[in-house]
Amino acid sequence: MASSHHLCAIVAILVLLLNNRGKCIATQPQLGIKAEPTITEIQQAFTSNKLNSTQLLHLYLHRIKKLNPTLRAVIEVNPLALHQAHSADLQRIHKTTFSPLHGIPVLLKDNIATRDKLNTTAGSLALLGSVVPRDAFVVQMLRRAGAVILGKATLSEWSGFRSDACPPGWSARGGQGNNPYVLSATPCGSSSGPAIAVAANMAVAALGSETDGSIICPASVNSVVGIKPSVGLTSRSGVVPISPRQDTIGPFGRTVADAVHVLDVIVGADPRDNATIAAAKFIPVNGYKLFLKLDGLKGKRLGILRDPFFIFANGSLRTQVFEGHFKTLRRKGAILIDNLEIANLNLVRSEMSGETTALSAEFKLALNAYLSELIESPVRTLADVIAFNKRHSNEEMLSEYGQDTLTISQNTKGIKKREKRALLLMSLLSKYGIEKLMKKHKLDALVTPGSAITPVLAIGGYPGISVPAGYEKDGIPFGICFGGLRGSEPKLIEIAYAFEQATKIRRPPSFLP
Numbered sequence: 001m002a003s004s005h006h007l008c009a010i011v012a013i014l015v016l017l018l019n020n021r022g023k024c025i026a027t028q029p030q031l032g033i034k035a036e037p038t039i040t041e042i043q044q045a046f047t048s049n050k051l052n053s054t055q056l057l058h059l060y061l062h063r064i065k066k067l068n069p070t071l072r073a074v075i076e077v078n079p080l081a082l083h084q085a086h087s088a089d090l091q092r093i094h095k096t097t098f099s100p101l102h103g104i105p106v107l108l109k110d111n112i113a114t115r116d117k118l119n120t121t122a123g124s125l126a127l128l129g130s131v132v133p134r135d136a137f138v139v140q141m142l143r144r145a146g147a148v149i150l151g152k153a154t155l156s157e158w159s160g161f162r163s164d165a166c167p168p169g170w171s172a173r174g175g176q177g178n179n180p181y182v183l184s185a186t187p188c189g190s191s192s193g194p195a196i197a198v199a200a201n202m203a204v205a206a207l208g209s210e211t212d213g214s215i216i217c218p219a220s221v222n223s224v225v226g227i228k229p230s231v232g233l234t235s236r237s238g239v240v241p242i243s244p245r246q247d248t249i250g251p252f253g254r255t256v257a258d259a260v261h262v263l264d265v266i267v268g269a270d271p272r273d274n275a276t277i278a279a280a281k282f283i284p285v286n287g288y289k290l291f292l293k294l295d296g297l298k299g300k301r302l303g304i305l306r307d308p309f310f311i312f313a314n315g316s317l318r319t320q321v322f323e324g325h326f327k328t329l330r331r332k333g334a335i336l337i338d339n340l341e342i343a344n345l346n347l348v349r350s351e352m353s354g355e356t357t358a359l360s361a362e363f364k365l366a367l368n369a370y371l372s373e374l375i376e377s378p379v380r381t382l383a384d385v386i387a388f389n390k391r392h393s394n395e396e397m398l399s400e401y402g403q404d405t406l407t408i409s410q411n412t413k414g415i416k417k418r419e420k421r422a423l424l425l426m427s428l429l430s431k432y433g434i435e436k437l438m439k440k441h442k443l444d445a446l447v448t449p450g451s452a453i454t455p456v457l458a459i460g461g462y463p464g465i466s467v468p469a470g471y472e473k474d475g476i477p478f479g480i481c482f483g484g485l486r487g488s489e490p491k492l493i494e495i496a497y498a499f500e501q502a503t504k505i506r507r508p509p510s511f512l513p
């Protein structure tokens, strides 16, 4: 026994030495808390005085310093973060009840406005130096809960709306964000930085935004939990937009519970975003955390869309992994309705769905409105942004990546006949597609791998949750997505949480080249 303990100690020291020499693996200050703490564990450590918010923040600043040169997940660190952590610690002396986010460092995608020393640029140099009128509503909610605003996370520039040639996770300000599991693999976008940072434990949690796939996809490939809320559940005011009809703000966490704790704080009605007033009826009085139930799969009716989603190579690792998951879902009491099909799915997933047409016109209107509200800004219109990119073509890598999506949008003239037809087509595709299917089979959720379902969720403003589901042989992660009808977050959270607890797939990043 004694000698084997001795051997273990030597091996542990060797591993430590090797890790210290490796560039990618950060050593961190020793604290009374495990390496990847959950929000609940942190709050317990706070309460028992094993840890305070200032110490926790130092740990995250340390990890950002070590890992960010490799991962490029963070554009800016908040110079006031230490001050906020200190205030949170002082408040603990006098107060007794706290939000679960009190003293917790949270990162924001760089399209989410803060009225402080941080810039809000959607990754573009064109917005550097702009001054926003106020914090985004979701940031106001985070601050009210006592969260520490850690900084801004990288993204696909303009949330992926500049050009199809722009690589996911790349922006002129942030450079190329990298997947912490396999550095050469895509981190996906557009909320790449928030997903990478949470995966690599450079923040406890982060906010991203999704118009079509921008939370679900990076969550899937970076092996974190991402919640894309129903449109209107979270306010978009103060967020650099693509389309008020499809945009939604949602959390990333390493666990379903962490993401849900953040969701509970950021949902709510905002007079500056009318969609939130209509969606407020969906918000449960006692919060979403009540739906973190171990038996959450019991009696849930889950629709499996095989074709084209589960067509992997025969006998592939993924096929085996998902077949295993289906067994687990059944074992935990879910009723699987297999081999379902959404009507006109190929049309929904194609360029002909009307989505591109509508988004082009909506982006111009929404962006111009956002820019016109800024207190100061180098650009006031989409036309200014396009001209800026031409003037700064080197820094914005214009010849490599272009700005086709921006110029196509600039050429639109509002919501005219063509756009109205596109909007009508999308609402019909939703009504006779996913809505009809879910009602016919009385489904609680649809189950799909990765992020291929996102156009369906996007055009109808439907919610989805991505949970880690496995890893390819080469180490690249993949997720499982549970999607549902508007306002079905309570059910989706029950399903996602019970699945996560039954499988516990996520493991820390491997930093493979």
Ligand SMILES: *[C@@H]1O[C@H](CO)[C@@H](O)[C@H](O)[C@H]1NC(C)=O
Binding pocket: 051, 052, 054, 055, 086, 089, 090
């Ligand atoms: C946080 O904890 C550290 C270590 O115990 C201590 O030095 C520091 O004063 C604490 N900070 C606050 C604001 O309580």
Ligand SMILES: *[C@@H]1O[C@H](CO)[C@@H](O)[C@H](O)[C@H]1NC(C)=O
Binding pocket: 076, 077, 078, 079, 117, 118, 119, 128, 129
């Ligand atoms: C915001 O951008 C300006 C201009 O580049 C820079 O000087 C400043 O440091 C940035 N703010 C933060 C918090 O990084």
Ligand SMILES: *[C@@H]1O[C@H](CO)[C@@H](O)[C@H](O)[C@H]1NC(C)=O
Binding pocket: 271, 272, 273, 274
């Ligand atoms: C919200 O709706 C009201 C009433 O229809 C309208 O006057 C107002 O301009 C809308 N606000 C926004 C931010 O869209």
Ligand SMILES: *[C@@H]1O[C@H](CO)[C@@H](O)[C@H](O)[C@H]1NC(C)=O
Binding pocket: 311, 312, 313, 314
């Ligand atoms: C897998 O094998 C079955 C039976 O041989 C075949 O019908 C099916 O088309 C194959 N699927 C793929 C994706 O190769």
